[in-house]
Each structure stands twice: as structure tokens, then as C-alpha cells.
Amino acid sequence: MHINIFEKDIESISVRHHRFNKKNEERQHLKTTNNNWMYHAGKEEFAWPSNLQFLGLSGNSFNNEVFSSLSGIRHLKFLYIRRNQLKGSLDISGLSSSNLEILDFSQNDITNFVVNQDWPGLKMLKELSISYNEFKGPLQPYFANFSSLRKLDLSNNNFTGNIGSSLASLTSLEYLAFDGNQFEVPISFTPFFNHSNLKFIYGNGNKVILDSHSSMKKWVPKFQLQVLSLSSTTESHSLPIPSFLHYQYNLTYLDITGCKLEGEFPKWLLENNTKMTYLVLKNCSFTQFQLPSYPHLHLAEMNVSDNAISGQITRYTISSFFPNLENLDMSENAINGSIPREFGRMTLLQKLDLSNNHLSGQIPHELSNMSSLQTLDLSNNHLSGEVPHELSNMSSLQTLDLSNNHLNIGSLPNVQERANLTSKRRTDTYVASILAYMSEIDLSHNKLKGNIPSELGNLTRIHSLNLSHNFLTGKIPTTFSKLHQTESLDLSFNKLSGEIPTQLSELTFLSSFNVSYNNLSGAIERKEQFLTFEESCFIGNPLLCGPPLARSCNPAPDVLPNDSDIGSWVDMLVFCVTFAVSYTSFLLVTAAALYINPYWRQLSFYYAELVSLNCFYFIKDSLCKLCKIGNA
Structure with missing residues (x-):
């Protein structure tokens, strides 16, 4: 979010619609070539009025040649040429007006400027914007000549190098934007030592480095910032907190996400800057969270997520110190x-995110008093117990995430007045009047039991409903056909039975649908939106059939006898192979045991000899008896 305090809203001359007086029609005409406006006056090139002070050419198809026609405008102060077809190296030496104050080349394809050595015609320039172009490499030396520059926008190019050393001479700067480049930003900020007018810095998406000045003693800056937006990356594991921040008293917006600053939460930032409204210290290395010494009345948003903050929140009276807070993120x-x-x-709080921590215990019923709350995320904690029924009074709540906790509300009752819902690590009870306000509900990975309440079909504004990984039983309510704005419906990993309601195919907004691993049966309706869902959306239901599953709902009857014969032959083959393998294994195990143990081997030989002799004499005696009987 950039605060633009300089841009003009009125253009004195617009060439989007070219209208010429009838008196000039014979001498001047408008010609288009290759989508670029070309001006001619007889055989001579078109000349702009010499007394022009404001010229707006934005949103056309001008190319680099347009600058040859600007050399005669001696009194020009403001030139806007955004969103045109300026490409490559741009020769702007024709801009010789010593009065030019604002120059805007943003949203073109410029790679470099071709200028005179000292660029004398632009020394009085106060504002320069070259954002959203194709500039590469370090800033060129001619930038150092803009000694009167108050606003400089270099954002969204491919600049590299140290931003501080390149701009050290621009001591008149009030507004500096260099988001979306590859600059290196010294953490000490000492290159801006003489910038007494600096108020707004937007440098997101660059790299913060530990420079040689960081070991110096604390220095007192001449500037007082209102905005410092420096959400960046760093290769260092931790960096010292910049000493110049200790002397800032006018900050209203501070974002130093990803800078990996070490130490405890800098409560002095809030104590020194009483007008602060936006504070983002995400992904730093802060440990213990600390409150300021006195209430802060202006802070509306505070994000301290993805740090190393430990301990308990209960010992802090956050509501007393931040009475006007609207957004609080302490996740991760x-x-x-x-x-x-x-x-x-905290009745003004609209978003509360405490996810991905180690919170335990029950959800306090006092949260129902947060009348403005729209988003509540308590997912990925160790919360347990039931969700307080008082939360059903939270009419403003739109997003509720209670997943991955240990919540258990027993069952979802099928009643008209209320429904118990569990979303990302939390279970809540909502009355029917509240359901219409919900937009996202995630009740996955809990211990919900019983049938799915048909009243959930009244969530006509909901975009996402996730009841997966629970113990829900019964049928899918046919009232789900009223979820016309739903884009994602996940009922997987439950114990649902019956057929999939055919009415669900009418949900034209549905782009994600999952009923896998239940006990559903019957044929899958293959029309409308259901034609886009793959096999993975339905697998794990043994009695479900039809495309996209390979299981047919109408197997051919003439296949059955052949299948039966094949099955018998396969059974016999399996029996023979199994017997052979088992018998061979028995012999091998027996032989191995006899080889290892001599006593068993001797004993086995003895019994084998005994059995063999008994069998021999038994057969011999039997044969003799048979011979005697035969002779008789």
C-alpha cells in the first residue's frame, strides 16, 4: 500500500480523443501508423503548443519517437506518459525544459536512459516514476544529479546493488519506493544519514544485509519516518535491530517482515510511536512478547506471527493495552x-489468529462477546473439550478454523434451531439464524459423530465446507443441493452410507468434491459438474460404481460362467502351489534343525529306524498271514 501524496488527478491535455478545430483541418491532420499516434502539419512534424505546462499522454501507443516533438515545450512542468510503448534505451535529451517538476514513465518497457552527461534540463525535477519497467543492474550515476528530487519510484524493475550508496546524494527525498527489485538494503540505514526530509520508504521484496556500519555506535538520524515498509529477505540468521528506529517518533506504519531481527519484542517501538496503526513483525527472531508500559490507543493491526515467542498469553491483558485493535495475528x-x-x-477485533501454537485447555465461552469477529483461527493446537454454545451468538463470524485439535462434542444433532460445527481444531454451536452468515467452515480431523444436520443446506453463502476425517454416519443430506455458491465440499474419511444425492450435480460452482473412504453405494451421477471429478474423489467406497470408477454397475451375465470356471482353475492352481511351497518349507526347516542340533539328529535317526522296522515287520507278518489264508 503506497501513500501517494504528489500525483495529480487532472490532466490538462488528453490525447485519447483528438479533436481539431475546423479552421485547422486543412493545415493539420491526425495519422495512425502501427497503432502509434503521429502528428503532421503539412510536411512539418506536429508541434505541441509552446506554452504547455501539463501534458498527459498516458494510456496510448506512443513510442520512443514522441520525445523528438517535446523539445520545443519550454514551460512544461508535468509530463505523464504511463502505459505506452516506450521500449529499450530511451533518449530523453529533448526534455530540455528547466521547469520540469514531475516526470512519469511507469508501466512501459524501458531498459535505460540515454542522457547528456549532466542532464542539465532535469535538475529541478521533483518527482520521477519509472516503476514497472525493465531496468536492470545498479542505478546509473545520472540519478545522483537529481538534487531536488522529492519523490522517487523505482519499484518493480530488476535493479541490483546497494540502494543506500546509490541514493546518498538525494538529500531532498521525502518519498522512496523500490519494491520488487533485487537491491541490497543496509540494516544500519547510515547511507541515509543526511536525508532530513525522508518520510515514506517502501522497499518490500528486496534483501537486507549486515553492513559494516552496523557495528558503529548508535547514530541519531535527521529524518522522522511515517512509513517504513521493508518486508524483505536476508541470508543472515539474525540481525541487530537498527539503531535509528530508537529515534523514530512519527511512525504510523511499520513492516519489517523477514528481517530476522534478534532479541525480545521491541515494545519501545509502540511506546515511542503513539500514532502507530499498523505493526508487522512477522518472521523475525523475537522471543518474549512484551506489552508497552501504557495503553496504545491507535494500533489497529499487529502481526507477530512466525517468531519464537513462547510462554503464556494469559499473563498479558492485551485488551486493556490495545483497546482499538482490529487484527491480531500471533500464529506460528x-x-x-x-x-x-x-x-x-476486544469487541472491535475482526480477525484473531492463534493457530500453530501449543495452546491447550478449552475454548473460553467469553469469546462469544467478540461482536465484530469475522475470522477465528485456532487450528493446529492442543485444545480439548466442547465448544461453548455461546459462540452461536457470533453473527459476524465468517471464517472458523478449529482443525487438528482434540475437540469432541459428541454428535451433531438434527434439530432446527442449532447445529454443532467443528472447524479446524475447534467445535462451535450455531443457531439457524447464524448459518446464513458463514462463508467457510472447516471441521475436519475431529471426533464428530452422528448424522450430518440437514440444516447445513441453509448455508447458502458458504464457499467451502470441510467435514472430513470424522466419524459421521447416515446419508448425505439432499439439502446440500442448495449450496449454490459452494466451491469446495469435502466429506471424505467418514462412515457415510447411501447414495450420493443426484441433486448435487446441479452445484455449478463446485470445483472440488471428495466423498472418498466412506460406505456409499449406488451409481455415480455423471452429468453437469460431476463430469469434472476424477476417480480419487470416490475411491474407498466398496459399493459405489460407475465412471470414473472402474467398477461397473451392470456386469454382463454371459461372463459369469467363464469367470466361475476360471475361478475354480485359479483356486486349484493356488492350492497346488501353496501345498508345494509349504511342504518344501517343512522339509527344509526340519533338515536345518537336525543339522544344527546333534541330539535331535540322533534321536530322529533312532525313531526313524524304529518306525521303519515296525513297518517292515508289520508288512511282513501281514503278507505271511495272507499267504497262509490263500493256501488254505
Whole structure:
């Protein structure tokens, strides 16, 4: 979010619609060639009025040649030529007006400027914007000649090198934007030592480096910033907090995400800057969270997520120190203990994110007093117990995430007045009047039981419903056919039975549908939206058939006898192979045992000889008896 305090809203001359007086029709005419406006006056090139002070050419198809026609405008102060077809190296030496104050080349394909050595015609320039072009490499030396420049926008190019050393001479700067480049930003900020007018810095998406000045003693800057937006990356594991921040008292917006600053939460930033409204310290290396010494009345958003903050929140009275807070994000830390009951006093809070911590215990019913809350994320914690029924009064709640906790509400009752819902690590009870306000519900990975309430079909504004990985039984409610705005419906990994309601194929917004691993049966309706769903959306239901599953709903009857014969032959083959393998294994095991143990081997030989002799004499005696009987 850039604060543009300089841009003009009125263009004195617009060439989007070219209208010429009838008196000039014989001498002047408008010609288009290759989608570029070309001006001619007889055989001579078109000349702009010499007294022009404001010229707006934005949103056309001018190419680089347009600058040859600007050399005669001696009094020009403001030139806007955004969104045209300026490409490559741009020769702007024709801009010789000493009065030019604002120059905007943004949203073209410029790679470089071709200028005179000292660029004398632009020394009075106050604002320059070359954002969204194709500039590469370090800033060129001619930028150092803009000694009167108050606003410079270099954002969204491919600049590299140290931003501080390149702009050290531009001491008149008030507004500096260099988002979306590859600059290296010294953490000490000492190259801006003499920038006494600097108020706005937007440098997101660059790299913060540990420079040689960081070991110097604290220095007192001459500037007082209002905005510092420096969400960047760094190759260092931790960096010292810039000393110049200790002397800032006018900050209203501070974002130093990803800078890996070490130490405890800098509460002095809030104490020194009483007008601060936006504070983002995400993905730093701060440990212990600390409150300021006195209430902060202006802070509306605070994000301290993805740090190393530990301990309990219960010992902090956040509601008293931040009475006007609207957005609080403390996710992805190591916070433990229970959720503070005093959160219920934060009646202006619209978003609360405590996900991915180590919170335990039950969800306090006092949260139902947060009348403005729209998003509540308590997912990926260790919360347990039932969700307080009082939460059903939260009419403003739109997104609820309670997944991956240990919540258990027993069952989802099939009643008109209320429905118990569990979303990402949390279970809540909602009355029918509340259901219409929900837009996302994730109740996955909990212990929900019973039937799915048909009242969920009244969630006509919902975009996503996730009830997966629970113990839900019964049929899929036919009332789900009223979820016309739903884009994602996940009922997988439950114990649902019956057929998939054919009415669900009428949900034209449905792009993600999953009923896998249930006990569903019958044929899959293959029309409308259901034609886009793959086999993975239905697998794990033994009695479900039809495309996209390979299981046919109408097997051919003449196949059955052949299949029966083949099955018998396969059974016999399996029996023979199994017997042979088992018998061979028995012999091998027996032989191995006799080889290893001599006593068993001797004993086995003895019994083998005994059995053999008994069998021999038994057969011999039997044959003799038979011979005697035959002779008789």
C-alpha cells in the first residue's frame, strides 16, 4: 500500500480523443501508423503548443519517437506518459525544459536512459516514476544529479546493488519506493544519514544485509519516518535491530517482515510511536512478547506471527493495552497455556489468529462477546473439550478454523434451531439464524459423530465446507443441493452410507468434491459438474460404481460362467502351489534343525529306524498271514 501524496488527478491535455478545430483541418491532420499516434502539419512534424505546462499522454501507443516533438515545450512542468510503448534505451535529451517538476514513465518497457552527461534540463525535477519497467543492474550515476528530487519510484524493475550508496546524494527525498527489485538494503540505514526530509520508504521484496556500519555506535538520524515498509529477505540468521528506529517518533506504519531481527519484542517501538496503526513483525527472531508500559490507543493491526515467542498469553491483558485493535495475528509461535478469557473484551477485533501454537485447555465461552469477529483461527493446537454454545451468538463470524485439535462434542444433532460445527481444531454451536452468515467452515480431523444436520443446506453463502476425517454416519443430506455458491465440499474419511444425492450435480460452482473412504453405494451421477471429478474423489467406497470408477454397475451375465470356471482353475492352481511351497518349507526347516542340533539328529535317526522296522515287520507278518489264508 503506497501513500501517494504528489500525483495529480487532472490532466490538462488528453490525447485519447483528438479533436481539431475546423479552421485547422486543412493545415493539420491526425495519422495512425502501427497503432502509434503521429502528428503532421503539412510536411512539418506536429508541434505541441509552446506554452504547455501539463501534458498527459498516458494510456496510448506512443513510442520512443514522441520525445523528438517535446523539445520545443519550454514551460512544461508535468509530463505523464504511463502505459505506452516506450521500449529499450530511451533518449530523453529533448526534455530540455528547466521547469520540469514531475516526470512519469511507469508501466512501459524501458531498459535505460540515454542522457547528456549532466542532464542539465532535469535538475529541478521533483518527482520521477519509472516503476514497472525493465531496468536492470545498479542505478546509473545520472540519478545522483537529481538534487531536488522529492519523490522517487523505482519499484518493480530488476535493479541490483546497494540502494543506500546509490541514493546518498538525494538529500531532498521525502518519498522512496523500490519494491520488487533485487537491491541490497543496509540494516544500519547510515547511507541515509543526511536525508532530513525522508518520510515514506517502501522497499518490500528486496534483501537486507549486515553492513559494516552496523557495528558503529548508535547514530541519531535527521529524518522522522511515517512509513517504513521493508518486508524483505536476508541470508543472515539474525540481525541487530537498527539503531535509528530508537529515534523514530512519527511512525504510523511499520513492516519489517523477514528481517530476522534478534532479541525480545521491541515494545519501545509502540511506546515511542503513539500514532502507530499498523505493526508487522512477522518472521523475525523475537522471543518474549512484551506489552508497552501504557495503553496504545491507535494500533489497529499487529502481526507477530512466525517468531519464537513462547510462554503464556494469559499473563498479558492485551485488551486493556490495545483497546482499538482490529487484527491480531500471533500464529506460528511456541505459545502455550490456555486462551485468555479477556479476549472477550476486544469487541472491535475482526480477525484473531492463534493457530500453530501449543495452546491447550478449552475454548473460553467469553469469546462469544467478540461482536465484530469475522475470522477465528485456532487450528493446529492442543485444545480439548466442547465448544461453548455461546459462540452461536457470533453473527459476524465468517471464517472458523478449529482443525487438528482434540475437540469432541459428541454428535451433531438434527434439530432446527442449532447445529454443532467443528472447524479446524475447534467445535462451535450455531443457531439457524447464524448459518446464513458463514462463508467457510472447516471441521475436519475431529471426533464428530452422528448424522450430518440437514440444516447445513441453509448455508447458502458458504464457499467451502470441510467435514472430513470424522466419524459421521447416515446419508448425505439432499439439502446440500442448495449450496449454490459452494466451491469446495469435502466429506471424505467418514462412515457415510447411501447414495450420493443426484441433486448435487446441479452445484455449478463446485470445483472440488471428495466423498472418498466412506460406505456409499449406488451409481455415480455423471452429468453437469460431476463430469469434472476424477476417480480419487470416490475411491474407498466398496459399493459405489460407475465412471470414473472402474467398477461397473451392470456386469454382463454371459461372463459369469467363464469367470466361475476360471475361478475354480485359479483356486486349484493356488492350492497346488501353496501345498508345494509349504511342504518344501517343512522339509527344509526340519533338515536345518537336525543339522544344527546333534541330539535331535540322533534321536530322529533312532525313531526313524524304529518306525521303519515296525513297518517292515508289520508288512511282513501281514503278507505271511495272507499267504497262509490263500493256501488254505
